[in-house]
Amino acid sequence: MNWGSVSAFLAMGGYGGFVWGSYAVAVLCIVLEIALLTARHRRLRRSIN
């Protein structure tokens, strides 16, 4: 285990903004891509029926 406390984990040795900024944007992109694709598919299914 690397971290003594939650705040130490979030701080990432002073690099928190850089580390979490990378992961947050990656997760955001992935969530957005899935949401857009499922919405596009749902719309298509509805328009074909």
Added chain:
Amino acid sequence: MTTHINWFKYASPATFYPLAGRLVPWFFIAAVLFAVPGIYVGFFVAPTDFQQGEAYRIIFIHVGSAWMSMFLYVVMAFWAGIGLAFNTRLSSMMASAVAPTGALMTFIALWSGALWGKPMWGAWWVWDARLTSELILLFLYLGFMSLQAAIDDPRRADKAGAVIALVGVVNVPIIYFSVQWWNTLHQGASVSLTRSPSMAATMLVGMLLMALAVWMYSIAATLLRVRCIILERERHSEWIGQLKELKK
């Protein structure tokens, strides 16, 4: 006993559409099953780097997305080339389905690279060989997508896109070998096939798990998108009207 496998069965959109639908959830599940231990190993098992401190933990998203950005380009060019050579419509649809996810992976690699470069090099961006060739990769994906979007006839769009995709493939080895061919700020490959990895074993395990997660995710997203493209392009064909999933 010989069993005959019909390899072309799934080359038709009508048979591939339901198959892709069945596969999508499994690839999403596989992505989560690799990502959870990957994040765990990356943040809780892998030690602090003696030079970079905790900032190096960006590696677990950076390397996987960067590998996938190059790999997906080759996959896109492969399907586009098959579509161009044999006029198989599903191949071209696959190429179009790969492109946005490839562009997304390229963006994530560039973004996480910028956030890693700032604390380590003191700059968000430098015009060196690795970074510039990866940026060109993003422009190739975007060029492929906008060219296809600009042409109304899908068959002509496929052909025009395939030319960009195939020409642009030369950029992939340039990205990969850029750190050897030019002096660059970017570090060399930490993992190669010919020598043992230059990093702690737990770091490597975390990185490989995350790379597999990104890989599985990319397959799921591509299959999800190809299903949309199939419906868009084949909506007036007879088999779509007979699809069970649309009758519910």
